[in-house]
Amino acid sequence: MFIDYQSMSVWELLAFNAPGWGGTLLKGLALSLEIAILGFLIGLLIGIFGALGKLSKNIISRDLWACYTTAVRAIPELVLILLIYFALPSALNALLNAIGLEEIEINAFIAGVLVISFVQGAYATEVIRSAMMAIPTGQIEAAQAFAMPKFKILYRISLPAMLPHALPGLSNLWLIATKDTALLAVVGFTELTLAARQAAGSTKEQLLFLSVAGLLYFIISLLSDVFFKYLIRRANKGQMHG
Amino acid sequence: MDNTPSTPTSLVAKKAPQVFRPLTWFMPHRIILIGLAIYLISLLINNLNWYWIDEYQDDILMGLWRTLVLLVTTFVTGFILAIPIGLVQVTGPKYLARLAQSFCSVIRGTPLLLQIWLIYYGIGSIFPEIEWLRDSFLWPYLTDAWPYAFLALTLSVAAYEGEIMRGAFAGVPKGELEAAKAFGMPPFKILTRIWLPRAIQRSLPVIGGEVILQLKATPLVATITLIDTYAVFSKIRQETYIVYEPLLFMTAIYLVLAGIIALMFNRLEKKNEAH
Numbered sequence: 266m267f268i269d270y271q272s273m274s275v276w277e278l279l280a281f282n283a284p285g286w287g288g289t290l291l292k293g294l295a296l297s298l299e300i301a302i303l304g305f306l307i308g309l310l311i312g313i314f315g316a317l318g319k320l321s322k323n324i325i326s327r328d329l330w331a332c333y334t335t336a337v338r339a340i341p342e343l344v345l346i347l348l349i350y351f352a353l354p355s356a357l358n359a360l361l362n363a364i365g366l367e368e369i370e371i372n373a374f375i376a377g378v379l380v381i382s383f384v385q386g387a388y389a390t391e392v393i394r395s396a397m398m399a400i401p402t403g404q405i406e407a408a409q410a411f412a413m414p415k416f417k418i419l420y421r422i423s424l425p426a427m428l429p430h431a432l433p434g435l436s437n438l439w440l441i442a443t444k445d446t447a448l449l450a451v452v453g454f455t456e457l458t459l460a461a462r463q464a465a466g467s468t469k470e471q472l473l474f475l476s477v478a479g480l481l482y483f484i485i486s487l488l489s490d491v492f493f494k495y496l497i498r499r500a501n502k503g504q505m506h507g
Numbered sequence: 508m509d510n511t512p513s514t515p516t517s518l519v520a521k522k523a524p525q526v527f528r529p530l531t532w533f534m535p536h537r538i539i540l541i542g543l544a545i546y547l548i549s550l551l552i553n554n555l556n557w558y559w560i561d562e563y564q565d566d567i568l569m570g571l572w573r574t575l576v577l578l579v580t581t582f583v584t585g586f587i588l589a590i591p592i593g594l595v596q597v598t599g600p601k602y603l604a605r606l607a608q609s610f611c612s613v614i615r616g617t618p619l620l621l622q623i624w625l626i627y628y629g630i631g632s633i634f635p636e637i638e639w640l641r642d643s644f645l646w647p648y649l650t651d652a653w654p655y656a657f658l659a660l661t662l663s664v665a666a667y668e669g670e671i672m673r674g675a676f677a678g679v680p681k682g683e684l685e686a687a688k689a690f691g692m693p694p695f696k697i698l699t700r701i702w703l704p705r706a707i708q709r710s711l712p713v714i715g716g717e718v719i720l721q722l723k724a725t726p727l728v729a730t731i732t733l734i735d736t737y738a739v740f741s742k743i744r745q746e747t748y749i750v751y752e753p754l755l756f757m758t759a760i761y762l763v764l765a766g767i768i769a770l771m772f773n774r775l776e777k778k779n780e781a782h
Contacts, residue, residue: 447618486616
């Protein structure tokens, strides 16, 4: 079926239903956001463990976490995506075969989330570690003096106390997460950037669709900025400022 | 992407006595870990398939060269652009400051891959429609991917570094600038002799990290037909049907490059330390 895109107006091209491409773009945006949110949250979890591992007295855990963060900071995300997208599934299945389990399938979405959280985890480790180091030791010692168990100290004292210090870094990380999802376009996952590229290729309206996708990303970053500024203001309530 | 608020670490690192460094590096558990790593690497070297390296040696070196050229040229050009972008946000007239600020937030708020595609496919699609351009001397350049990749990566550096330079310019103690003024230095001389060197010195640790981030961004140009390191290894994977080995080798190359950059900036920092 031939569609005459050349004679369509901008609004017809961006219409939600076919032959417009607006729906495809919004679907791509939704996928990008889902992957970014999941990746960011899992990365946060990795970051908490990583920060604890790096601050612990156990020298081996300290070194291993250091290896992880150094490697992620040195290897291009694009290469990591290839490694996790192509190498991880076959390696995992070879391992599962070896121990006699059934093969599993890693679809593009899961692989995408894995990549983003793996990268986010390394950066989050650094952010949370330095935020935890900014907690006055007196507060932890006070909790210990009250004989609080270790885990309770973590979620009642350390995590809430480090949050104001970590928020600026975390807001940055969230923006990186949204932008890193674009890299999944390279392995053929139809998130926002690839959706825009497909729309642009079919309609020959390169500039229009790629700009619209850019605008969508920019709106996300502006909204996130407002949201995190609000969070930071809230978290800093009642704190002294020099 | 300046996501490591590293002040606490650097404070700790400075307090640690330097004498113990070589000793702590070879603690027993480290020796075991290093041994394990060497064992793993030797396993990989012996058991996997590396015959293709000889065959593709020239391609790999060419790709490496292109990656490095792209990294150095875009970072230097971008950094030169970043200086005024940072400066006007600290001291410039309001409309210029606002302009620089919105440039930074637009570039920082959108993915680099999209920017590269927007410039290559988007802006690149306009040129063929302009008649006189086709016959001009510019045409061969406009049909090549290099200028587009260069432009996209340079703009990205300008925005990210502009943001860092803004902070660095604002962070130079007022007293130093006032002292320069008191000596009757003209404003431009204050900038080139006091303000800029101090700002760069203060931001050196961050800039080192940024160069590595830029190195990690260069493979994106492979998506617009530039044959850099990443593209060479993609080609090898397609032609030889080998899955892991080229990926591992490429990862190792980027690790080594990042390591070299980190070491270089470490030395540069030590040399330029404030007294």
